[in-house]
Amino acid sequence: MTTRSIFDNISPLDHRYSLRKDEFEDYTKYLSERAKIRYQTAVEAALVKALAEADVCSTEVAQEVEEAVKEIKPQEVYEEEKKTKHNIRALVNCIQQRVSDEAKPYIHFTTTSFDIVDTANSLRYKESAEELIIPTLKRLEEVLMEIALREKETVQIGRTHGQHAVPVTFGFAVAEYVSRLGTRIEAVIESSQQLKGKIAGAVGAYNASHLFFDDPEEFEANVLAELDLEAGIHSTQIVEPEYITDFIHSLVSCFGVLANFSDDMRHLQRTEIGEVGEHFDKDQVGSSTMPHKRNPINYENVKSMWKQFMPRMMTLYQDQISEHQRDLSNSASSRFIPEVIVGLLSATNRLIRTCEKLVVDQQRMEENFNQSKELIVAEPLYILLASLGHPDAHEAVRKLTLEADETGQTLRELIQQKDELKPYWEQLSDKQKKLLINPEQYTGLASEKTEKVVQHWKEKLDIN
Amino acid sequence: MTTRSIFDNISPLDHRYSLRKDEFEDYTKYLSERAKIRYQTAVEAALVKALAEADVCSTEVAQEVEEAVKEIKPQEVYEEEKKTKHNIRALVNCIQQRVSDEAKPYIHFTTTSFDIVDTANSLRYKESAEELIIPTLKRLEEVLMEIALREKETVQIGRTHGQHAVPVTFGFAVAEYVSRLGTRIEAVIESSQQLKGKIAGAVGAYNASHLFFDDPEEFEANVLAELDLEAGIHSTQIVEPEYITDFIHSLVSCFGVLANFSDDMRHLQRTEIGEVGEHFDKDQVGSSTMPHKRNPINYENVKSMWKQFMPRMMTLYQDQISEHQRDLSNSASSRFIPEVIVGLLSATNRLIRTCEKLVVDQQRMEENFNQSKELIVAEPLYILLASLGHPDAHEAVRKLTLEADETGQTLRELIQQKDELKPYWEQLSDKQKKLLINPEQYTGLASEKTEKVVQHWKEKLDIN
Amino acid sequence: MTTRSIFDNISPLDHRYSLRKDEFEDYTKYLSERAKIRYQTAVEAALVKALAEADVCSTEVAQEVEEAVKEIKPQEVYEEEKKTKHNIRALVNCIQQRVSDEAKPYIHFTTTSFDIVDTANSLRYKESAEELIIPTLKRLEEVLMEIALREKETVQIGRTHGQHAVPVTFGFAVAEYVSRLGTRIEAVIESSQQLKGKIAGAVGAYNASHLFFDDPEEFEANVLAELDLEAGIHSTQIVEPEYITDFIHSLVSCFGVLANFSDDMRHLQRTEIGEVGEHFDKDQVGSSTMPHKRNPINYENVKSMWKQFMPRMMTLYQDQISEHQRDLSNSASSRFIPEVIVGLLSATNRLIRTCEKLVVDQQRMEENFNQSKELIVAEPLYILLASLGHPDAHEAVRKLTLEADETGQTLRELIQQKDELKPYWEQLSDKQKKLLINPEQYTGLASEKTEKVVQHWKEKLDIN
């Protein structure tokens, strides 16, 4: 029963979305059940190491345990759990079976299950953040930075409410995501570094360790230092739940940025817009029945994964509540946390692959821009009129726009025909007139800001 | 890569919660990736069968296809998908490779991918409901009915706000869940029977099938009839999403009933209350460090699983939204629906096992009742006083209660001492006085109602 | 403090979204605090009426109470609550103060607060469904039906993944929402009719009423019959929570249909698509700075309201859990249920107003269709080739599509040039050839299905 075809699995994360060998090996290293048990044994070994440093046991015992835990296989722990009906007791038994009688008493010494479980989880989530999540997010950030810089001058019509507004550049539009992803990477860094361990016993009051240590908090700090972790300010049977809640919030809110980017790209791929594309392999099928389709499937997938994983945050919020010194009703639910991480990584890796092949159709972008070229002038016109003292510039331009719509004339033509407005036109500087005549130059700071945003995040995130 | 140790899996559903061989085989039959592909091939075969019945192809072709699809393995479909980058096109190719040239053209004839995908999903969810979910829920219902009937006379203090109120019987308390689970089983039956199929093509307008059939809706009905399904009133590329939304709502709201029951049982197992217990195996460990603990782990697990799966409903609500004739952003997310079903089944099976061993500690139940025996009289006393015309009975009894609290006297003693109240006491019937003297008889219809509720649901759900 | 400017209110439902006098009066009739108290007094009066019918009190007493409760003002109940710190006791006191000494004892006789609260809520939600929600939804349904029928022949390109697929008609696209809204109206009808009352006392076991009635369930039925309600199968202190959970699910899932429709309309209003519009008032401003903007603000509003109210379903699911015979942790949360109803009504009324002015730009619709006219042929071509025995029609057409893309030739031209394909062309019937030449006729059953869907729901929902 412990080996099976992936096609007998229930979760898509364990069949369809685990087909890429390299990605899957990354995920499983931190986020599989095997990884969890490995991290738990590492905590048990760190405990004995700290005991040796405190002269409670010998250095040899600590070394013996450190070696022994490397041999522990998930199978044997689960086999043992059939007897004990308790997973950490099973783990302890398995370790004890592999060490000398001298070492046996020091296994799990003075600790409670969740000293091990919570510390191991904080450790693997922290390490998965450092070694996997953040590097993967930064790789995506780099790809977005490249696009932003490459396209910083590419004029694109800005869109608000799905309507043409005033122009930006495509690089500026991507810089939005460079920046938002940047703040999320910072949030992931910060929240993952805050993950805490604990070696404070069954109710967090160091009842047991106090039997043997004058300063049980110092002993706790020593055990955790072996793992490069710290203890929180207070704990009960478990670590305060807010640290993991903050961490998953940083991931879920990061997922929202990916989903928004994907929505934008999806819509820019609409047949009528067609400004960006995903490069398609020669043999790839767009639709099983409509051979001409080019579907934005990767962006759709990312949006869809977000819809699956975002609501999981509700589980974290509910798991903040644990009665008294703890009830176990957060145990099963928190076992699913690795799914959220894998969901985010899977989406990020997909976006990296897709964005590396992101193609801009400059011609379509220009055509779309030209569609509203004339109307774009409305904004600067209104503002310039206002600045020149027109008492109701917004209204004047609104009416002019309607007239332009009906007559097919341009705003700048109309303004010169209107006795009321003509005097204003004549007061404009050459630069201002030029802008009204060349709306594609009305992009404000789009290009400079793109560079600035990319530069900001390169420095902040230490990206070259 | 397609065979792996379960301990390398990410989802707890694919490692920790899939260890019971019989349960897992049930789940995987309907809810694994293998099952999905099997159901999809069944839809493809039903299509050709209907084509044969419409004389579009020969009966031999239909039989050939029916046999061929049985041979399809998930591995080959996924292998083929590497080339096509499209899962249903891959499936179609795999079938075509296994049939004669004569049969090839009829595979997937006039349909779009989601004619197959949505129909197959509706079919497997409907069949999993009929053959697995509903029978499992009914098995739990039976166990609860047994407890309710067995304990229908066992007096238990009723509790509101965690405070002792007036008495019920434990059977009556369990009858609550018999009834609520009953309505949910009904809801699951109803919503699963409503799941629809479709064979209406790429945008739901029968564009392609209309090329070949005078009445394409009739053809659709014929294909679906092979699978014991019906079409909805309208479809786009996909079946209207409300059917599956209603179905998952029925499951999620059923899960809520299990969670509430589990919370009640957890609390009744509190050390200070101790009215019910889970029978523990001789070798089972309660706590890795506190050997004396008897933890309500199964009820905690059910509550916890509910916290994991209940928020998934948000995904369904979000997936109601699909742009125009459909965007694919519900595709990945809906692949996770089987997890919700397995989560519920896992919790239900756990409750069945646990409740079969549910033990009532009648002595503790009586002791707890006795703790409030005297105060319980307050309610009938107030009501009787009121019925006899006391102008402010509630207030009178509230003050009496405070006095009883302070003096240690019983309410019935106090009432006879108060000149103001004594006349009322004397007007009470013998039966009423008896009730005030024997509060354990103040259980109203608890016992009769228990029987009635159980009987109602036995009939409604056809349980013997 | 009890009268205030709406601009001092916190909830947008109580300022910005309550400005339309007629709508607000509808909402407040059922869903304000005043309405709640009015319904509660109605339950108290029904109770006494049933007591009179059971000869427990006189008919005069019942009449006196019925008159008295009409006078109760929310202010006085809240004033009284300052003393009692209990809202229903305050209500009871207020009623008692308004009736004769003879009537006083029968107020609230044998009942617990939640007999009144839950029964009153079920009643007002049921009546608000019958008299307000369902009629409003049906009014929207009618408006959609009109559009669907009016536009049943208006050819529109079908869109999947935001990409042009095969054609539908705009009427058919709207018929999707006629149908989905239809199923939701049915769901609202059904779930609102299921809302239950209870008169079963503090823990649901009829402890108190059993003191006075031989058949307390019959008495409960009589009280509820006065209000046109029924009791559930079982109750505790409260009505089983699944009835209201189902009811709100029906509303929330209905809201999802409105949100999807709004998303579709928003996107069809994109500058590049421009197929539908909202009629704008002459003086209306689109943007404070871009006078040329025509924003789909009403559809955006509906989508946004859905995002606000959909997650409230989580509260309902959490409120399914209430410990033992009830804890009060669902009390405050359930006071917010009226907000969900008002949110939905507000969105529905907005859509009615907007859709009544929905304009189709037939020219843009045709231009957009023409953009893909040639490629549309791909689907029927592939299917026809397949039906004529082409061994790999999908692949052949896919390659042809790429060639058409590159060369600018039409598919039907290309097919006749290819030796491999020409023989198939010649086998096509005239009708089939005609379809390949006139892709705008490739709309399948779009028009007939539109009529059929509208007809179905007219009958089902009794709409003329």
Next chain:
Amino acid sequence: MTTRSIFDNISPLDHRYSLRKDEFEDYTKYLSERAKIRYQTAVEAALVKALAEADVCSTEVAQEVEEAVKEIKPQEVYEEEKKTKHNIRALVNCIQQRVSDEAKPYIHFTTTSFDIVDTANSLRYKESAEELIIPTLKRLEEVLMEIALREKETVQIGRTHGQHAVPVTFGFAVAEYVSRLGTRIEAVIESSQQLKGKIAGAVGAYNASHLFFDDPEEFEANVLAELDLEAGIHSTQIVEPEYITDFIHSLVSCFGVLANFSDDMRHLQRTEIGEVGEHFDKDQVGSSTMPHKRNPINYENVKSMWKQFMPRMMTLYQDQISEHQRDLSNSASSRFIPEVIVGLLSATNRLIRTCEKLVVDQQRMEENFNQSKELIVAEPLYILLASLGHPDAHEAVRKLTLEADETGQTLRELIQQKDELKPYWEQLSDKQKKLLINPEQYTGLASEKTEKVVQHWKEKLDIN
């Protein structure tokens, strides 16, 4: 219509939960519609002030505007909006109507609506955090600190899984919440200080301001500096949504801490436990029908409010998604954000009032402790045995516990009778033996840790 009885309001926040005059005035100052408009006018005034500083207009104009905006009433803005159908254009018109012709052009100069809306919201949420939310949370923190210190030595049985575990002190149990609330206050401080403004125009590229300023980012910074705000790294039409998402996460996760504390207190008030109480007013009614009830209504209310407001986080996560340079589908939904803040404040204020009257029943606490006094010894016994080299201490104690259960003997008696265990007993130090004999001293660091936790947060949060 703009003045109304609060009982005609829909939201409980605008009737039932706004009855306390002082609290309501606090809320309405920042969180009502009136407050929103006031903050928006402040942003418009700051804009003109910065214009004056940049010599675009005169100082007199800026002063004129500053005075004028103070006069703006919500009524007139809403009245004007009836014409413009655009709320910010209405606001601008209202300001322009109140200033000289010279000043008119500078109102709203170069800005877009959401420069004003988002900046005003960031400002009022930041100020409400500084002036209202954080002080209120700190007041609760102080009350909890007082309880923790007062009860730091009060022995209480620790509870895990609702089962008696090893002892803590009640002060230590409260210190958990001091600490968790402490981290949340820190999170609220940090996230509120991060709230950003923007003056970057319709699509965030400074298109309009670039017409007039060489360095439009500097101008933006100057406007925001007037309001003590900063700009984010990038903006579109709106401020990057992650800042407000983080802010509301800090509030929602803070609410979770309050809910958990309330659950603990509720359960400690259970009849069978009775360790803490809420002081009741003399006239307060516990139940309308059961006069003897003492219900933990305030804790129930807080838990219930959490269930209402926690899911609102889903709205924030959904509102992270806004298409291109922005779609308006986050507009209506974000208008409800003040409700979340008021919900949290209302719960916090309630807890302050309740905890100020929190009473510990030391006798019940001791009785409950004594119930498990003997079994508590199991943990130290197991650990001591293990430390002395017992090969299977956990198992040995587990069996001993069962025997103690059956025979009624104490563990320390049993151990001395067992030949196998006796030698271990004799090796124990006097201190260790003493602990086994006086389990109430087995509280580890509970008392010291309580002091330390309180001291830590006093310093961190600058609380005396």
